[in-house]
Amino acid sequence: MNLLNDALNGLGDAFANLNDLPRIGLALALVAVAALISYWQRAGVEKDLASATARSFVQLVAIGYVLELIFNQENPLWTVLMLLVMIVVGARTSGRRGKATPHATRVSFLSITLGSALTLAVLVIGGVFSFTPQAIIPIGGMIIGNAMTTAAQVMNRMSDDLLDQRPQIESMLALGATSRQAAQIQFRRALRSAMIPHIDTTKTVGLIKLPGAMTGMILAGASPLEAVQLQIIVMYMLVGAVTFTGLISAYLTYREFFTPAYQLKSLTSPVET
Template sequence: MSSFALLFTLSFVVVTMALSRWQKLGLEKDIAISAVRAAVQLLAIGYVLLFVFRTEHPLLIILIIAIMITVASWNAGQRGKGLKGIHWRIALSIAITEIAMMALMIGLHIIQPTPQYIIPISGMTVGNAMIVAGLFLNQMKRELDASRGDIEALLALGATARQAIQPSLKRAVKSSMIPTIDGMKTVGLVQLPGMMTGMIVAGANPVEAVRYQILIMFSLTSAAAITSILLSLLTYMLWFTKESSLRR
């Protein structure tokens, strides 16, 4: 894509802002700021990745992935405001998920251990794990609001905190995984995913692009399960006080 053609992509932003103004949604400023941030961030990471791909230094790869995990955990942690220590628990869950995914892919020789493979796939893994973590925390809030009476009754009958909150945890884990599972059910029929589309546009063989997309879909489903289950194990006590009573 030429720079001239890239400039014309601003027309999509202008149309969105015009629709917002027409409907008096008040989103024009947010749309403009988001568009500028997205462009600057993507161009910056493009040049950074160009440098990393040329040097192929392991420490640079680890640094980039660490930054991804830090930003993702901070963003997902905003869904759990008021829960002490939620950010590092999310970071730990995402980090373990990332390590497990990369260990399997590289250990089984599914991908080559080069920055061109590791960084983009890590970005998709961490990004999906971030979304799952945010969905889990949102659902847990709703679960506790709806099931507070049941949980307190179980505690009064002598159940441990884990036993009392286990049904809510299970429902939150299932809810956080639904978008990933639904996406896998309809991929290829309802949508052509970004990675596959990008490879085809770049001139890759469509069948080869499909193979990589299958890898991504399967790995993201596994990553969603690992992240949500780990997060349920690491965070359930945060919903209780030191006296094992449910927090307000």
């Protein structure tokens, strides 16, 4: 009954804020312009653009109501459930991008779960954020989103390298190397390829662009210095999350390609989607 009341209250608030619709409509006009340009130049992305716009609208409105309900609950299990849903969706998305990696979805799920849990545990135990849905769900979403991308990058890079360098790896195995020793170069390359984009973003933050967390706070009326403090925390937090997830996914991925007898499994060229 409480959930139903909260949902009805949320609907009332939504109708009370209809003044925001003209602003949304003006922003939507930019999407229409993009579609017209695509049609004019025969880029062929009009349908994808329309689908993406409609899906994003429905998904964001739906998640808005869900968050309203969760924020009004005192039971922390709702927060944990929401994070778990995010992880499952992220693991499935990352798993589909895993190309030739065996059990890619399982690797993604474990990597994202452990990497995100470690990062959130450090932040909560250290007192950076309190374990409230208003804090943990947005922060967890950022962490899980970046962890999802990292897991996919690691699996893709390692599967490509193992496929391309199979003769060298098998030669090392024949000379008595363990699977970890034979795949050490590929392991390091996969981890590095996942971390470098985030490191480069951290290097240039504030010089090339103002990130989302900082921009959102400034638009909400916070002082630039307050926004900067939060953005610093977010940037360092994501570097940690990417590192944890990248290391775990690299370890789990390479193990999927070798048998217990230190033999490289049969590999097939990944099919691009």
